[in-house]
Amino acid sequence: MIVVIGGGPAGMMAAIGAASGQNEVTLIEKNKHLGRKLLLTGGGRCNLTNICEPEDLIYHFSKTGSFLRDAIKTFDNKSLISFFAKRGLKIKVEENGRVFPVTDKASSVLDLLEDEIKKLKIKVLCNTSVKRVMVTKSVVKSILCENGTIFQADKVIFATGGLSYQATGSTGDGIRMAEKLGHTIAPLKPGLVALTLENIFSHKLEGVSLNDVKLIFKTDKKKIVTEKGSIIFTKNGISGPILLSSSGKVIDRLNAGKKVFLEIDIMSMFDLKETEDILIKKILESPVKGLKNILKEFVPMRFSEVLLELSKIPQDKKANQLTFKERKELITLLKGLKFNVANTVSFEKAQITRGGVSVKEIDPKTMESKKEKGIYFAGEMIDIDGDCGGFNLQAAFSTGYLAGISAG
Ligand SMILES: Cc1cc2nc3c(=O)[nH]c(=O)nc-3n(C[C@H](O)[C@H](O)[C@H](O)COP(=O)(O)OP(=O)(O)OC[C@H]3O[C@@H](n4cnc5c(N)ncnc54)[C@H](O)[C@@H]3O)c2cc1C
Known part of the structure; x- marks a missing residue:
């Protein structure tokens, strides 16, 4: 059983990637609904990626951007656009290569992801907050939720986001759990702010x-x-x-x-x-x-x-x-x-979080932790941060997809 913690863009894409290999996948989200932050993106229109040359994508990230090379190679902006296009989402390109759905509604992107999650029979548990991931002798054993429920899991993908816009659910839980599991956390700072x-x-x-x-x-x-x-x-x-x-x-x-x-x-x-x-x-x-x-x-x-x-x-x-x-x-x-x-200004008004789980402790080819087998990371909780223009969602989708197919 593969458990994905966090139902943002990275977690949803990780679950989709993992379930594509016929695995049993559970996606756990602490909010009532998936993708709360996704709905706010691009002023509610969702700038889901950028049409710059795929090989130029990493230049739109700060110092740790080269960590994304494999994730982008596996699922670049062209793959992302074709993933959505194949499932019926029409897109348009605006100034500076920014890609939006033709509907101008972030909900079109979320609806499509949710449909895919349903199609792949991924079990979704909303209103469920993960408290701790138990690892014994470097093997993932189980997941403890705030409500006391325990899930057995062979592999866990953390995709709990950063610290910005905390009302959307991104409160840094996963980063704290990763730290408890022995990972180094690069200092957390507001970005795109x-x-x-x-x-x-x-x-x-x-x-x-x-x-x-x-x-x-x-x-x-x-x-x-x-x-x-x-x-x-x-x-x-x-x-x-x-x-x-x-x-x-x-x-x-x-x-x-x-x-x-x-x-x-x-x-x-x-x-x-x-x-x-x-x-x-x-x-x-x-x-x-x-x-x-x-x-x-x-x-x-x-x-x-x-x-x-x-x-x-x-x-x-x-x-x-x-x-x-x-x-x-x-x-x-x-x-x-x-x-x-x-x-x-504070995290509350920052679009992204800079810092997070150190890229030195994640295998860039799989997104698996180098410290604990069976633990994977995706999205903004990793120490990567991109420019304005669709790059942060691209990173969430690319790392999510790679973590998913690697765990699956
Ligand atoms: C206002 C705004 C506009 C933006 N616009 C754009 C844009 O147009 N283009 C772009 O590229 N980027 C944009 N961004 C950035 C982008 O939204 C993020 O980089 C992206 O959402 C990160 O995805 P993620 O899945 O890693 O994390 P998140 O989207 O933060 O998702 C993490 C999920 O994990 C859940 N979670 C957390 N802890 C737990 C727990 N303990 N148990 C269970 N679930 C948990 C949270 O509830 C949340 O749903 C914007 C950000 C903001 C705030």
């Missing part, structure tokens, strides 16, 4: 969004990462898809004890000279207009107020009263508004 900023005035900008900006993150005067796109100011920082993608590299530096600085180029389409020329033109066109209203043509009103405050220019100053020095100051801010990065 908004950042908090030190400068106090950011709270004045809550809800303000800026489009077509360039973000430049620096440490020790060196650029870490540059991104272009839209951002939104939160109560104490910034968020937005471009930020989520760059957060990994920023977090790495913060974790290494480095100070990280952010520069926002609000006029990213223009260089310094062009920006100044545009501002001068606007001033000459409407010399008696309030400066705040001139700036409103480039940024939202609340942002223009902050720009004036930072340049120490009175809020009621007219365009034609602007001094040369003040103009230079404004241009400098428009081309490189500086913040100190404080931290990330």
Whole structure:
């Protein structure tokens, strides 16, 4: 009997892979329903993978990405798309290769997986939380659930996810159980997450969004990462898809004890000279207009107020009263508004967890533990984390499938 713990994308795919070999498979999920987090993915639309070249997939993961080489070879993005297509899911490709179901509903992906689980006669036990996996002399014996039920099992696939969005069931249970079984856990940190900023005035900008900006993150005067796109100011920082993608590299530096600085180029389409020329033109066109209203043509009103405050220019100053020095100051801010990065927001708002069961203790060809025979790992609970764009679900499906067919 093969028992899969955790009914997220990795666990469901692991159960499907294991049952394809005619094995008796039980899938245990602590929630009332399978795939709660899956339903939230891609804003409820599920960005299930990415159509980049299969061999490029691993470059979309952080340092431990090469661990995924075999899992991706066994079940890459093309296999994933064909798995879903064969079972009737129509997909579409959006910006940056992101793949979604045509229905724009994550429930279409979940329904298909659940149908397959039914077809393969996999026993599903929801509302059942696993408490402990008993291993004697390195052989898996049984599984103890919170409700006292004990299951005999020959092989166990852990697919309990990470720590983010805990309301979905990902509370780190499996990671703690793996640790108790003697596995090393790489420190758990939030990933693909908004950042908090030190400068106090950011709270004045809550809800303000800026489009077509360039973000430049620096440490020790060196650029870490540059991104272009839209951002939104939160109560104490910034968020937005471009930020989520760059957060990994920023977090790495913060974790290494480095100070990280952010520069926002609000006029990213223009260089310094062009920006100044545009501002001068606007001033000459409407010399008696309030400066705040001139700036409103480039940024939202609340942002223009902050720009004036930072340049120490009175809020009621007219365009034609602007001094040369003040103009230079404004241009400098428009081309490189500086913040100190404080931290990330909490796990609760992070899309993924970085860290997890050490890849050094898992056989990449099978997903079996190198410490305990008969124990397998899949999905986000492993120390792997990918970029925004469908890569994390691809990793969950690839590792899940490989763990399933290896155990089966
Ligand atoms: C808001 C949001 C949007 C996202 N959007 C995308 C996207 O569009 N594309 C993308 O690639 N990635 C996305 N991700 C990331 C992606 O959802 C995860 O990487 C993926 O769900 C990981 O799958 P998993 O099966 O490993 O873990 P999970 O999906 O976390 O599933 C783990 C399951 O295990 C169960 N479980 C835990 N402990 C126990 C226990 N003791 N006993 C029984 N069951 C247990 C949990 O209830 C849960 O159902 C998003 C994440 C979030 C939070």
